[in-house]
Amino acid sequence: MNNSRRKFIQTSAKLSAAAGIATAFPSVFSMAAGKVQHKIKVGAIGINGMGWADLNAIIKHPDVVCTSLCDVDKNVLEKRTKELADKGIKTKGYNNYKELLASNDVDVVVIGTPDHWHCLQMIEACAAGKDVYVEKPLGNSITECKAMVAAATKYNRIVQVGQWQRSQQHFKDAITFVHSGKLGKIRLVKAWAYQGWMKSIPVKPDGPVPAGVDYDLWLGPAKKRPFNPNRFHFEFRWFWDYAGGLMTDWGVHMLDYALMGMKATTPKSVMAAGGKFAYPDDAAETPDTLTTVYEFNDFNIQWEHANGIDGGPYGRNHGVAFIGNKGTLVVNREGWEVIPEGDRMGATPLQKRVDNGLDLHAVNFIDAVKSRDKASLNAPVEAGAHIAIFSQMGNIAYRTGKKIYWDEAKGGFNDAAADKLITSTYNNGYKIPSV
Template sequence: MKRRDFLQSSSTLLMGAGLASVLPADLLAMKKSISANGKINVAAIGINGMGWADLTAILKVPETQVVALCDVDQNVLDKRVAELTKLNIKAPTTYNDYRKVLDNKDVDVVIIGTPDHWHCLIMHDACQAGKDVYVEKPAGNSIIECRAMVDAQQKYNRVVQVGQWQRSNKHYQDAVNFVRSGKLGQVRLVKAWAYQGWMKSVPVKPDTAAPAGVDYQMWLGPAQTRPFNENRFHFNFRWFWDYAGGLMTDWGVHMIDYALLGMNADLPKSIMAGGGKFAYPDDAEETPDTLTAVYEFDGFNMLWEHATGINDGPYTRDHGVAFIGNNGTLVVDRGGWEVIPEIINGTPKMEAVARQLKTDEGLELHAQNFIDVVKSRKLEDLRTPIQAGAHVATVCQMGNIAFKTGKKIFWDKDKNKFTDKQSNKFLAADYHNGYKIP
């Protein structure tokens, strides 16, 4: 399914039409039949977008119930509570400050669906408070944050799943297995991309007072204090460096994740990137609307491409990963995968594989996997543990750092940093307002 189609099909969920299509009556009845002593109590922090989608997916698991909602926007909280009430789901306790959620001893599991710049702090504090965590991607908003998140999970021994739900789709797993089978021959180049035509320009808007019901200071958290601007709030936060990393971290963590999995790759040796605001040079966004990054690994290169306002990327797909081998190329996206043979003098070097279509819902399976591990405590069964989420987020951050420095940069795996001072300045996100990286 194309990204824009995915969003359209889930718009009733994300835009507040309710859970009716997500939690059918028979499922609700099933949930009510389970003993209260067997419930896993869930709290969601940040519920305007994917945090709400994650919550609804987790609530499909019969053993779960929502006991707390938290958002800095009271308008969002009121809307979500009303939707739950319409479905005869007991209204959960609501909060504007996530720390009060963590003080609630009844909460077992925390979903973090906030903007990226809050992921690290809330995940650390949740683990410290003894909660298991489902955190949205990208894991951290800097390389140092990614390390801190791994450290927190290990220190407090909590279950932490990152919301890279494609890892739970069977067709993605099948594609990776085919790549690793060796049938493609030597893979020397991997392409990963996101061409997002539905993402249009963000027009410049004046600063204003924060809307009524919004705790803007809490929304800023560790980010630099600036006047409120609608462009930086809710969905569009991802286009500003204070809070996120643009399409590189928004979609890159999904696509590059499978590139790294297929190649069983660690961190790159070098990275270079070029791009800019080529499509909308005068709009409000800070992050590049067009970017190309080249990663050098042992034995192969990985190429990342992204562009907003354009749909047709490589292989006429608006997103995907291509493993280009001597015998053929495997192309995988959210809809399925196929193999295109290399043809020499009219003779294919391997058999083609017709497109293998998606057969399941990754987000729902990802939520089920998380709850299963919450119950079993077998951390090795997690589809996207924080270690995996931090790994791909680090690789994506490297691409942004190469873009910011404007030069080819090199990673010293022994010292766990770049070889130049300019790049190392970007290892950590700047924290403000009295907050410190854990």
């Protein structure tokens, strides 16, 4: 099965809810006992890709209604508005997210904008009294992630990060096996994303802003540049102004499970090497090939990614491998298995996935919104910040070309070049919120 992000975005909104899933939802919603019960009103900001998939998963809930859509691209907004109208769902459309956040007709906000917008929009949504489902990676810098955690706490909001694998049963089962100790001493964890469908991005000239696009609002805090189609919509993730390439795009998924399996927090050191080895002359800035090593006291976590090829470790184009003295457990979106080291343990054949992770992640989020129980979230803001910061450290090591060491007490690397990349540079009058 093709597990690419592109296919996932295209198909996830079309998937029917898993059998019996409706019975998991209470039929009414009430913020407190004795109050008038009503539907949870959802508004979505950024609805071209995963934001649209997220919204469609959430509105499968019988106690949820979509009331509002927002996108800086009028063409996308009109398309999505019609798609919902065809299903009998009437929504109000916004160009500017601030107007959506000011609406009393929105309880919950879905944020599916490019990475460089997540911080501002999530914090402002929390300040406006909205609960939030925000796409991963949580933030586009270490400083942003910390501010977002602080905001969720300050405003006491329910914030779920779009790391939907945390809601899938086979991933949970795999981690339970890792924690059982049956693999023996684990000395190395490999996580990877080899994405054959991610081809070269041909260099294109700057050009006019497409009709219906509010380009200044799309840029937001990013550096002011002429419009270029290579930097717009899906391809934004290959440019440092807006994102962190595959390291933060897929790394937050795969490395998240590496950390969970090892119950790991902050690495002793990080080093990375790679570059544009496959497509040296194309338009992208982020590396198409990268190896990153995170050093801990008695094990290493290694990240690998490669655009344009699918031949990853263990015959899988993505996954996580926990390499122990007795055997290796390999898990990805298809399932998990155990490969024994000789006769030191028995094999476990492939345990295939049995559910729809995105749908279950939406269930978990709405349940938490109703109960006001942050502890019940499968991907709370703290978890999203942890893995986003971890992935950012890998990019910082790559961009500086140095082995870097995090100083928790000082909140920095004690290296000028690395410390400079801890905080995103905001432009055009925007400032990182002070929480």
